[in-house]
Amino acid sequence: MPALTADFFARPAVEVAPDLLGCVLQRAGAREPRVGRIVEVEAYLGDGSDPASHAHSGPTPRNRSMFGPPGRFYVYRSMGIHHCLNIVCQPQGEGAAVLIRALEPLRGLAIIRRLRSGRESDLTNGPGKLCQAFGVDLRFDGRSATRGELFVCTGTTAPERPIRRSPRIGISKATELRYRFFEADNPHVTPHR
DNA sequence: CCATAGATTGACT
């Protein structure tokens, strides 16, 4: 299937986010390729209306790529330990992005199981977990999400489950904003909350 | 300078 284009991401993040459900993240270039279907995302805005967004206080060395061109990755280290994978949206300079929160693994289960333990539904059902499983780290920060070793392409199947919407997970500000989108009844989305 | 919170996870009581 074709890779997504920068145009796809040059739209409001709350529109891009649900459209990413069912699209596919591909890890190439590594010794063992991995493919995962996106099943859970969250939008973070940069227009000042979203105090939970890393962009809310303007650019810093860490969030710099959030303010770069759309269609590139913003990867940051969370709690000093884990990595989280975003894709920049909207015109350059606005600071909006979509966080990839969970995948349904389609290919590369062998290497993924070597990198992470647990049941299949526990391998990529969280932003830090999927980065571990797909070998995503700060090297990918600022790189293109439409080509290269890590990129997103359109899904091979239409969404077979309804899309649900909810407040975002793990934040304490702007909890009234329902910018989380996920596939209903998919066992690979984030548990509890 | 120091304290604290954070788009998380896994280990433990």
Next chain:
DNA sequence: GTCAATCTATGGA
């Protein structure tokens, strides 16, 4: 349920 790991950024003294 609680809590620590470890790094970045912010806000106050």
